[in-house]
Amino acid sequence: MRSNPHPTALPAIYFNGEVLKGTPVNVYNDAGQLVFLVNDTKHAFALRNIKRPESFGNAPIVLDLPNGGTLEFDRESCSSTLQSWKVLSLSWFEKVQYHPTQWLLIGIASIAFAIGLYGQGLPLISKWIAFATPPAKLSELMGNVLIELDDVIFQPSNLDDQAKSTYKQQLNSLIAGRAELSHVRLAFRSSKIGPNAFALPDGTIVLTDELLNFLPAKTIPGVLAHELGHIQLRHMFRRLLQNALAGTAIAIFSGDVSVLISTLGTQLIAQHYSREFEREADLFAIELFVKQGRDLAALELLHEKLGSLDGSGSTDSSYLDSHPGAEERIQLIRENQ
Ligand SMILES: [Zn+2]
Structure with missing residues (x-):
């Protein structure tokens, strides 16, 4: 030795x-x-x-x-x-490791940052990404959402072809001359979730038989105009991005990666739009109606009808629950006509 x-x-x-x-x-x-x-x-x-x-x-x-x-x-x-x-030389991290007060400050700063990111930053970042993504790319990214939903909640529609073509004509007259909405398509489904309509990020508007049978025919353009607002403003893609980014932030801060594992379809039916997005879509519909010289009374009737559905309690109207109350929506029409 x-x-x-x-x-x-x-x-x-x-x-x-x-x-x-x-x-x-x-x-x-x-x-x-x-x-x-x-x-x-x-x-x-x-x-x-x-x-x-x-x-x-x-x-x-x-x-x-x-x-x-x-x-x-x-x-x-x-x-x-x-x-x-x-x-x-002690690294920055090691120096901090031995000073609990600094840890506390870093913790507080992280939480403040996370809240700021969620409240202000995420919607902004999502908006930038959503509007920077071309519609064709969106279709490519999101084209499988309807297939996923067909597996989970939808059955084929029982509507006859004539009814379907009437609704398609209504859509075409609403989007006439608007190139940015020319990719919008209708999809008809029957569903366990009852009266329902929503726009998928790829520009597909899904209408359930239950909704079309419940609403008077003249209110359907109002439904379509509202959903066109969600598409034009890329609400669903923005919400999905927000969720994904928030999930990433939560995963980073909590170390729990499981929050990232979630499918689009599940998010779609599990979560509602914010009030802000609904109001924007309502405003879009009102402006479109005014521009095309349509009767705003049909929009008011739509909201009254949907409002009565909310109150009836007989249907599972999860989608409708997320909308502002009927009075609030009708008020918005009267303020903007
Ligand atoms: Zn909506």
């Missing part, structure tokens, strides 16, 4: 980066060089060339060597000597 060759030598384990097994060595500082012997071969590295990866808590101190090898030191017995050799 060789005696310790240098008074300030530190015991360490040397890993050469090729074999897993380490070799115990004594490391000393010789005029700015880190020196140790491995099987009588001398290794020497300038201290300034040695970079240390981040390490936490009581884990050993690991120095990365320029030859691809590493040296592992016991933290408790070696850190003060390594600091005096200027190999160890």
Whole structure:
């Protein structure tokens, strides 16, 4: 057994980066060089060339060597000597680790940041992304949503072809001359979720038989105009982006990745639009009606009818629940005619 060759030598384990097994060595500082012997071969590295990866808590101190090898030191017995050799300058993270007050401040700042991100930043970021994405790309990204929903909640529609073509004509006259809405299509379905209409991000408006049978024919253009508003303003894509971004933020802050695992269809039926989006879609419909010289009384009748559905309690109108109350919506029409 060789005696310790240098008074300030530190015991360490040397890993050469090729074999897993380490070799115990004594490391000393010789005029700015880190020196140790491995099987009588001398290794020497300038201290300034040695970079240390981040390490936490009581884990050993690991120095990365320029030859691809590493040296592992016991933290408790070696850190003060390594600091005096200027190999160890405490990282920002480690300095903070020993100061609970700073941790508390960082915690508060993180929560404030997360709330700010969720409340202000996420809707903005989502809006930018949504409007920067071409409609064709949206269809490509979101084209499978209806297929997913068909598996979960929809059955084929029982409407006859004549009724379907009437609604398609109504849609066409609403979007006439609006290139940005020319990709919009109708899809008819029967559904367990009752009277329902919504716009998918790819520009498909889904109408359920239950809704079409319940509403007077002259109110259907109002339904379509409202859904066109959601499409024009890219509400669903923005909401999906917000959820995805919020999920990412939550996953980062909580370390729980499971929040990211969720399907589009589930989000679609589990969550409502914000009041703000509904109001925007209502305003879009009113403006479209005014521009095309349509009778706003049909819009008022639509909201009265939907309002009565809300109150009846006999149907599972989860989609309708998310809309503002009938009086509020009718008020909006009267303010804007
Ligand atoms: Zn809506």
